[in-house]
Amino acid sequence: MSLRATLIDEIETITRDQGKAMPPLTDELVLIDTEFDSLCFALLVARMEDRFGIDPFSTLEIADLPVTLGDLIALYDRSSLAGAA
Amino acid sequence: MNLRARLHRHGGLDGVRLADxxxxxxxxxxxxAPADREMAQRLAGRSILLATEGQMAAAKAMLVLDGLARRMLLLPPGIAPEQLPAIVRDAEIDLLVTDRDGPLRETLPDLPCITVQAASGAAPAAAPLATEWVLATSGTSGAPKLVLHTLEGLVGGINTAATPEPGTVWSTFYDIRRYGGLQVFLRAMLGPASLLLSEAGEPVSDYLRRVAAAPVTHLLGTPSHWRMALMSSAIGALSPRYVRLSGEIADQAILDALRAAFPRARIAHAYASTEGGVGFTVEDGREGFPAGLIGSRAGIEIAIRGGTLHIRSQRTARRYLGSEAGPLMDPDGFVDSGDRVALRGDRCHFLGRSSGMINVGGVKVQPEEVETVINRHPSVSMARVKPRPNPILGAVVEAEILLHDGQEAVADPAALKAAIIAHCRAHLDRHKVPVSLSFVTDLPLTPGGKLLRTPS
Incomplete structure (x- = not known):
């Protein structure tokens, strides 16, 4: 599964488990405007770390903070490339 | 009255044995009464560090030294030799009674020394002293705390008026050089009744086979000890009349499992600690304790202050030793147990240690509460919950799980993990549900038989 597909799969799992109603997961979606709260974020970061061994949030600059789902995917993409390099 | 005199007063020591x-x-x-009066004089009034390899030598020495020594420090196993000079200084030790050499002696080159063998032959004191008993608590880090008790306080929770049922044999997973085990040693000796000692490093099944063969009637341990025992093939051979748990939270799962394993036994969970002494014992088979125990009863007062259990009684320790040690009790004589409790209806429940809390984005999570829920899942033998650093919330909860049947027997580990998480979600606030689970083959216990918790 690609990183993008995994991330979306995890978001869907977490929101289902947490009973959150989510709009369609498009790249433009601003996650913080949805029911995806800080605990959901924390779960997502932990699960992505378990699956890929990367945690881009632990070394994040303010300017890099993801706003949209597309930003989040890009952040993980960069982190995974940096990890592979 | 000292230990030896109490035993002599009983007279009826026929058949009472101490075995390992x-x-x-x-x-x-x-x-x-042994004849060695010269040895009695050498021991009289001294502050003694009792450092023995095994429990039997310690037991023999305790019987003789109580009443002779001014102070007796029971060195538990597992104390690193480099910690000894500070212990000797803080407890004002002036004599070593030991059957050990090597590093122990080398770290204390200037301390006079008598062998346990020689000391155990000492005659009783001409003028018995109220010997101070000092226990060293196994802290999670740093130097052990030295906790001073009197014999009167240590035996205050023991009913010495009742004659033990014939054939009573006590045993415990605990080491008698720590508070829980010392209680069992004193209970047996003051009964008087026989006692079978456990041994460090002995496989649980071997110990349980000795327990079955004795046969032991009164068996004590922590909930973690019991969970291990219930996984042993030797458990079926046991037929205790009295089963007692203390030292950790006895959750409903372990109480029910013991009830199922020993349908005819009295099953008691007790609340006791090195500092707080024996608090109370509950025998109704339900986790927690009746709210009615809060308040004053004969010999003990129990209060909840700042969410933790406080105890005031003659059974608590008197003080800590050492110039840097803080006060053991509040100015009004209450000892803060550090055990967090919550009142729910007519029942008080233990939440866990105040020092072990996990902070999940400001939500306080008590590992023991999560463990209690996980332990109720039918596949789970025991669980350990700990914090996992998380960049969003500071920490989240994760759990390590020991399964009843071993993880090799699980056809679909991912499905079982999902089922356990779903079980947690049904019973816990969402911040308390573990983010991740791992199945482990072993969960280490502390030397005191409690689940080892990594300092967070």
Missing amino acids: RTASHAVAELVK
Whole structure:
């Protein structure tokens, strides 16, 4: 599964488990405007770390903070490339 | 009255034995007045560090030294030699009684020394002292705390008026050089009744086979000890009349499992600690304790202050030793147990240690509460919950799980993990549900038999 597909799969799992109603997961979606709260974020970061061994949030600059789902995917993409390099 | 005099007062020591893996002694022989008056003089009034390899030597020495020594520090196993000079200084030790050499002696080159063998032959004190008993608590880090008790306080929770049922044999997973085990040693000796000692490093099944063969009637341990025992093939051979748990939270799962394993036994969970002494015992088979125990009863007062259980009684320790040690009790004499409790209806429940809390984005999570829920899942033998650093919330919860049947027997580990998480979600606030689970083959216990918690 690609990183993008995994991330979306995890978001869907977490929101289902947490009973959150989510709009369609498009790249433009601003996650913080949805029911995806800080605990959901924390779960997502932990699960992505378990699956890929990367945690881009632990070394994040303010300017890099993801706003949209597309930003989040890009952040993980960069982190995974940096990890592979 | 000192220990030896109490035993003599009983007289009826016929058949009362003290046994371990390799030896069995008649207690009457151990306390019959030996003739070594010179040894008694050498021990009289001294502050003694009792450092023995095994429990039997410690037991023999305790019977003789109580009443002779000014102070007796029971060195538990597992104390690093480099910690000894500070212990000796803080407890003002002036004599070592030991059967050990090597690093122990090398770290204390200037301390006079008598062998346990020689000391155990000492005559009773001409003028018995109220010997101070000092226990070293196994802290999670740093130097052990030295906790001073009196014999009167240590035995305050023991009913010495009742004659033990014939054939009573006590045993415990605990080491008698720590508070829980010392209680069992004193209960047996003051009964008087026989006692079978456990041994460090002995496989649980081997110990349980000795327990079954004795046969032991009164068996004590922590909930973690019992969870291990219930996984042993030897458990079926046991037929205790009295089963007692203390030292950790006894959750409903372990109480129910013990009830199922021993349908005819009295099953008691007790609340006791090195500092707070024996608090109370509950025998109704339900986790927690009746709210009615809060308040004053004969000999003990229990209060909840700042969410933790406080105890005031003659059974608590008197003080800590050492110039840097803080006060053991509040100015009004209450000892803060550090055990967090919550009142729910007519029942008080233990939440866990105040020091072990996990902070999940400001939500306080008590590992023990999560463990209690996980332990109720039918596949789970025991769980350990700990914090996992998380960049969003500071920490989240994760759990390590020991399964009943071993993880090899699980056809679909991912499905079982999902089922356990779903079980947690049904019973816990969402911040308390573990983010991740791992199945482990072993969960280490502390030397005191409690689940080892990594300091967070």
